[in-house]
Each structure stands twice: as structure tokens, then as C-alpha cells.
Amino acid sequence: MQLSEAERRQFDDEGYLFFPELFSPAEVAVLREEAGRLYDQEREEIVRESDGKTVRTVFAAHRFSDVFEKVARHPRLVEPAMSLLGGEVYIHQFKVNAKAAFDGDVWQWHQDYGVWSRDDRMPEPRAMNLAIFLDEVNEYNGPLYFIPGSHKGGVIEAGHDTATTSYPLWTIDNATMTRLVDQHGIVAPKGAPGGGIFFHGNLVHGSPPNMTPWGRTIVYVSANRVDNAIQQYKRAEWIAHRDFTPIRPLADDCLLAQDAA
Ligand code: SIN
Numbered sequence: 001m002q003l004s005e006a007e008r009r010q011f012d013d014e015g016y017l018f019f020p021e022l023f024s025p026a027e028v029a030v031l032r033e034e035a036g037r038l039y040d041q042e043r044e045e046i047v048r049e050s051d052g053k054t055v056r057t058v059f060a061a062h063r064f065s066d067v068f069e070k071v072a073r074h075p076r077l078v079e080p081a082m083s084l085l086g087g088e089v090y091i092h093q094f095k096v097n098a099k100a101a102f103d104g105d106v107w108q109w110h111q112d113y114g115v116w117s118r119d120d121r122m123p124e125p126r127a128m129n130l131a132i133f134l135d136e137v138n139e140y141n142g143p144l145y146f147i148p149g150s151h152k153g154g155v156i157e158a159g160h161d162t163a164t165t166s167y168p169l170w171t172i173d174n175a176t177m178t179r180l181v182d183q184h185g186i187v188a189p190k191g192a193p194g195g196g197i198f199f200h201g202n203l204v205h206g207s208p209p210n211m212t213p214w215g216r217t218i219v220y221v222s223a224n225r226v227d228n229a230i231q232q233y234k235r236a237e238w239i240a241h242r243d244f245t246p247i248r249p250l251a252d253d254c255l256l257a258q259d260a261a
């Protein structure tokens, strides 16, 4: 998938690009079924909410699910990532975030590269995410909030929050967020299952809890340039990967083709 000049410019200016129909309903059906199967498993890569039972995040699903392995190697993701980052990429992190109905908890304001630089010693912000909606994302069920343009400010000071949710994160304080929101506002891309968002590693984002009856699964694939590999192995391998092999994209129909490998 080739990005236009206008799309590249928009990514540079705003820090994200939203494609409301990146994956088809048939492709999403395959992914949703597989996510449901993973939620029923017991394994260390599954982080639960602080209630100890609701699935919050399935990490590294591309390592134990053939379907999600295809997502990690999908050309609609890998090709734009290579083009925006200017070189070959490997997968630094892979998450299926459930944001479950009623019990899905907050993700405080943060920058992913803020976490990757502090915890994993990733040298430069030459990394980004693709988010894929597996459910409808609406204004009620915990959409992502972005601060457009905030990726241009570099790594912002942050505190290590190990208390608010079950997952530790380097989060940005209220005074800084007040200044950023005054300056840039907030956007919350919403839409049908199959929507996809590319966003810069330094884009400030978060999401509120989900108090609705509607689950909000979003899959996140974090791509890093191979010459920007992490230098510290403090976190579990299934959270911050150490296989820096460049991803070779599969065929565009890989999720639906019977014999795709
Ligand atoms: C994240 O920022 O890593 C996850 C946010 C979300 O799924 O709402």
C-alpha cells in the first residue's frame, strides 16, 4: 500500500493518519474470532485488569496465533511503516487491547516512545504504531484520544505510574496535559470495525475507561526500524521483542487466502 504525498505530509503535521476502511468486514470477522479465542486462554502474555480476571491486553499474539502473525506481516501495515520510517522494520511490540465492556480501564496520557526510550533504551523515535479497530469505536466505549501535532515536542517529562491500572506506564502530568490540550486540542478517531490508524511513537495519547456494554478491541502493531533496535532488555521479551529480523510483507489477501503462509 502506497501513501500519497498528502498523506505523508498529514502524518508529519498531525502525527497520525486514519483510514476508516483499512480492513474489510470479511477480514475483521477472521480477526475478531481469533481475538475471542485468545481471550479464553490462560498464558503469561495476557495482562488482566486490576479485578484480576478481565482481559486487558494480549501481548505478542503474533507469536502464538497464525492469524495475528499475518497481521504483523500485513502489507497494508508494513509497507506504510517502512515508507514513513524510511527503512526496514521489525515488530517491537504487538498488543490486542480488549477495553472490555463495563470493565475496560483507562490508559493514562502517555507517549509510546517515552516508554520505549526509558524502559527499553530505544535510541531514536523511529518507531510507530498501527491500530486496527476490531469493534466499532464510538464516543462512549473508550476511544483513543490523540493530541494532534504533539509528536513534534520530543520526549515529554513523565512519571512512572504503577498504581492507576494493572499495567505500568510512563504518564504525563496534568499541568503538561493542560498546556498541550490548550495548544493542540484533542481528536478521537471513531468508526466501524476495520478502521486503521498509523500514529507516531511520540504522539501523546490515552483512552478513558469503557463503562458501556460495548467491547472495544483494538490491535496495535508497533514497528521499529531495524537499525534502531532496543539496547536494554529490562522488560519481558513478550512485551519488548528482541528479534530484530526485518519483516517481509505477505500478499494483500493473506488474511482470507486458505493457503497463505
Ligand atoms: C495504548 O496506548 O497502548 C493503548 C490505548 C488503548 O488501547 O486504548
Ligand code: MN
Binding pocket: 110, 111, 112, 205
Ligand atoms: Mn500507547
